[in-house]
Amino acid sequence: MNPVIEVSQLNKKYGSVExxxxxxxxxxxxxxxxxxxxxxxxxTTLIQAMLGFEDTNFGxxxxxxxTSPDLSANTKHKIGYVPQEAELLxxxxxxxxxxxxxSFYQHWDEKLVSQLxxxxxxxxxxxxxxxxxxxxxxxxxxxxxxxxxxxxILDEPVASLDPSSRRQFIRQLIDINIDKGNTIxxxxxxxSDLERVAADVLILKEGKxxxxxxxxxxxxxxxxxxxxxxxxxxxxxxxxGIRKRQRIGGHTxxxxxxxxxxxxxxxxTTYQATIETEQLSLEDIFIEVHA
Amino acid sequence: MMEWKLFKTTMTTxxxxxxxxxxxxxxxLALEILFAIKGSGNQNHQGLSLTFSIFxxxxxSVLFLSYAExxxxxxxxxxxxxxxxxxxxxxxxTLVYFGFVFVTPLALLxxxxxxxxxxxxxLTFVCCFLMVTTIVNQVIASVLAMVTSGNIVYEVAxxxxxxxxxxxxxxxxxxxxxxxxxxxxxVGCFCWxxxxxxxxxxxxxxxxxxxxxxxxxxxxxxxxxxxFCRRFDLSCYFWILQKVGASxxxxxxxxxxxxxxxxxxxxxxxxCILIAGYIKDVSYFDILFGSFINIDEAARDIxxxxxxxxxxLIAILGVYDSGTTGExxxxxxxxxxxxxxxxxxxxxxxxxxxxxxxxxxxxxLSYSIxxxxxxxxxxxxxxxxxFSIAFFIFKLGYFLFFSMLQNQKSSKLIAILTVSMNxxxxxxxxxxxxxxxxxxxxxxxxxxxxxLMVTLKRFYFQYxxxxxx
Numbered sequence: 001m002n003p004v005i006e007v008s009q010l011n012k013k014y015g016s017v018e019x020x021x022x023x024x025x026x027x028x029x030x031x032x033x034x035x036x037x038x039x040x041x042x043x044t045t046l047i048q049a050m051l052g053f054e055d056t057n058f059g060x061x062x063x064x065x066x067t068s069p070d071l072s073a074n075t076k077h078k079i080g081y082v083p084q085e086a087e088l089l090x091x092x093x094x095x096x097x098x099x100x101x102x103s104f105y106q107h108w109d110e111k112l113v114s115q116l117x118x119x120x121x122x123x124x125x126x127x128x129x130x131x132x133x134x135x136x137x138x139x140x141x142x143x144x145x146x147x148x149x150x151x152x153i154l155d156e157p158v159a160s161l162d163p164s165s166r167r168q169f170i171r172q173l174i175d176i177n178i179d180k181g182n183t184i185x186x187x188x189x190x191x192s193d194l195e196r197v198a199a200d201v202l203i204l205k206e207g208k209x210x211x212x213x214x215x216x217x218x219x220x221x222x223x224x225x226x227x228x229x230x231x232x233x234x235x236x237x238x239x240x241g242i243r244k245r246q247r248i249g250g251h252t253x254x255x256x257x258x259x260x261x262x263x264x265x266x267x268x269t270t271y272q273a274t275i276e277t278e279q280l281s282l283e284d285i286f287i288e289v290h291a
Numbered sequence: 292m293m294e295w296k297l298f299k300t301t302m303t304t305x306x307x308x309x310x311x312x313x314x315x316x317x318x319x320l321a322l323e324i325l326f327a328i329k330g331s332g333n334q335n336h337q338g339l340s341l342t343f344s345i346f347x348x349x350x351x352s353v354l355f356l357s358y359a360e361x362x363x364x365x366x367x368x369x370x371x372x373x374x375x376x377x378x379x380x381x382x383x384x385t386l387v388y389f390g391f392v393f394v395t396p397l398a399l400l401x402x403x404x405x406x407x408x409x410x411x412x413x414l415t416f417v418c419c420f421l422m423v424t425t426i427v428n429q430v431i432a433s434v435l436a437m438v439t440s441g442n443i444v445y446e447v448a449x450x451x452x453x454x455x456x457x458x459x460x461x462x463x464x465x466x467x468x469x470x471x472x473x474x475x476x477x478v479g480c481f482c483w484x485x486x487x488x489x490x491x492x493x494x495x496x497x498x499x500x501x502x503x504x505x506x507x508x509x510x511x512x513x514x515x516x517x518x519f520c521r522r523f524d525l526s527c528y529f530w531i532l533q534k535v536g537a538s539x540x541x542x543x544x545x546x547x548x549x550x551x552x553x554x555x556x557x558x559x560x561x562x563c564i565l566i567a568g569y570i571k572d573v574s575y576f577d578i579l580f581g582s583f584i585n586i587d588e589a590a591r592d593i594x595x596x597x598x599x600x601x602x603x604l605i606a607i608l609g610v611y612d613s614g615t616t617g618e619x620x621x622x623x624x625x626x627x628x629x630x631x632x633x634x635x636x637x638x639x640x641x642x643x644x645x646x647x648x649x650x651x652x653x654x655x656l657s658y659s660i661x662x663x664x665x666x667x668x669x670x671x672x673x674x675x676x677x678f679s680i681a682f683f684i685f686k687l688g689y690f691l692f693f694s695m696l697q698n699q700k701s702s703k704l705i706a707i708l709t710v711s712m713n714x715x716x717x718x719x720x721x722x723x724x725x726x727x728x729x730x731x732x733x734x735x736x737x738x739x740x741x742x743l744m745v746t747l748k749r750f751y752f753q754y755x756x757x758x759x760x
Contacts (some may be wrong), residue, residue, distance in 0.1 A: 051627075052627065052635060053624065053627065069635040070633075070636075071634070072633045072634070073631040073632055073633050076628045076629070076631075077631070079628055081628055083624075087621070087624050087625055088625075089545060089621075089625065090548075091522040091526070091547065091549060092526075096526075096529055096533075099533065099539055100544060101629065102539075103540040104540050104630065104631065105629075127522065129522075
């Protein structure tokens with residue numbers, strides 16, 4: 001199956017600052033991928049470069065087989081994009097900007113647009129300039145969903161939404177993904193939202209992709225191990241992929257990034273220890289990755 | 292010292308406008324003195340003095356309008372109120388600032404006989420009026436300004452047509468006394484407004500506080516009237532397009548903005564005055580800008596009003612519709628994924644074409660109005676050619692200024708350089724006008740070509756840049 005997005009060795013510099021340092025990843029049709037990373041990790045730059053808003057220094061990005069930024073009209077119309085800050089025309093009323101946006105597309109899902117407007121209490125005659133930040137974001141989401149895009153790229157779309165609107169939006173994304181099999185790339189800092197909607201995650205760290213894969217696989221790999229033994233573990237005790245080691249009372253806590261590489265039975269036997277494991281939440285993993 | 296901090300705060304926002312209008316004022320003062328020394332005792336002196344008083348009036352108006360806007364913002368922020376004696380200190384700072392930049396230079400000019408007292412009175416009246424009305428409501432300020440100036444123009448026009456008619460005779464006292472009374476009244480109002488009115492009053496009347504800031508201060512709301520006026524004609528055009536069933540998929544719509552609205556309003560305003568003048572067989576521009584303060588019969592024939600009107604119009608029309616590049620990025624970002632074109636290059640060509648067409652249309656419209664006004668006050672071909680070239684020089688200068696401001700890294704430096712360039716041009720235009728010969732036209736044409744080349748180069752680089760930075 002051809003990937004919807006294919007990014008290879010993507011490099012982007014702003015002056016002497018290297019924001020993206022050879023990012024590689026692919027996204028297959030129908031998948032929902034969350035894009036995680038600290039502030040300044042390069043999430044927005046990556047999205048902008050993929051969509052052709054930003055030039056790159058090296059590498060390439062293909063969307064539906066077209067190399068960015070030379071995207072064909074057909075490809076562009078398959079994309080729905082919600083930027084971090086809603087880019088709207090402030091003098092227009094809500095119905096005017098919807099009419100204006102609709103005029104560019106051959107297909108427009110009037111039912112979905114009306115339903116979302118109603119759900120989010122957006123009135124046709126409200127002037128965009130007078131909307132709150134959250135309302136503008138809701139409108140931007142509606143405009144991005146209106147033409148039923150095959151690929152949705154969302155750059156922190158829920159940051160300014162209230163919790164109930166966030167829930168509704170997440171439910172909407174799930175419906176879109178399940179009903180139509182659309183692909184979604186979703187950048188956010190709210191990991192709980194991500195866990196609700198996304199099966200896969202792409203973690204960017206210092207301009208590089210640190211991890212790409214399933215959220216469940218990531219959780220299975222990143223594990224806290226509590227070792228309780230008769231005698232304390234020696235100073236030079238080492239296991240592969242250890243990220244943190246801490247003594248808590250009679251226990252030693254080990255945080256490992258790939259439990260498959262560790263022979264737990266050997267530790268048990270060598271140190272006559274009992275071992276307990278604990279899975280981390282996505283948020284905890286995110287914090288540990290960036291610690 | 293808190294006063295100094297307050298002063299610095301009032302100057303940090305909108306500093307380009309302050310710098311630009313401040314430089315206009317400075318150059319106006321310098322030219323006033325220069326020409327006064329050069330042409331003392333000459334008939335031209337009176338006309339020149341009037342011309343530069345108007346020049347100063349424009350500069351001071353912009354300076355004080357922008358200052359009043361910042362005062363409003365400072366008072367509207369509630370946390371400023373906790374500063375000890377904030378209002379009194381702000382008033383003190385304002386009065387010192389006014390005394391320093393306005394009263395002192397004008398008083399000196401009057402004392403040394405380089406400016407008639409009536410001009411100073413007129414300038415003070417205009418500035419006080421603008422300061423107070425801008426703080427209360429911009430829309431009311433605009434309407435009052437239009438009614439007042441329209442009434443004065445009508446009265447003076449009637450007086451010129453009919454020698455028996457005494458202009459503004461309905462006033463209970465001589466014009467100077469009435470002006471002085473109103474100046475005192477406005478100063479009193481200003482002090483009262485600054486010291487007594489609540490912060491929420493200022494927030495309500497502040498049209499520059501955007502809705503993005505609303506979550507941080509729920510008391511800030513934009514007046515419905517302001518919103519209605521700002522977007523009325525844009526909405527009308529869009530509504531007409533919808534009603535006639537025209538395709539809305541026009542890239543140019545994403546270039547529409549509030550500046551477009553105000554430019555169009557200015558065009559309508561100037562056109563109305565022009566047409567009214569043709570109907571009544573009198574040039575309102577000539578009267579408004581050139582003849583209504585103490586001009587004797589002999590001086591009335593001197594075409595001093597031509598340069599004064601031309602300079603004002605060039606300054607206004609030149610700066611007004613040159614801001615299209617500001618909306619260019621907005622247009623690109625809004626349309627990039629929506630417009631049905633293949634590839635980036637085709638897209639960029641398309642949007643450049645749309646923006647270019649709009650700029651050309653706006654420039655030609657402005658130029659047509661400008662040319663009609665100049666022709667209505669003077670038929671001499673030399674003047675017409677001269678000011679046409681000057682118009683395009685200023686237009687390109689401002690255009691360059693706005694397009695370069697898009698590059699945020701060097702925007703401050705470019706702003707200073709371009710403002711300086713415009714001022715040098717202004718001085719050159721003035722100098723060349725007073726030694727008007729074929730040489731001056733050649734010089735202006737050369738300047739025009741240089742600016743054109745720089746503008747094209749800038750566009751070439753912008754074209755090669757990414758779609759949006």
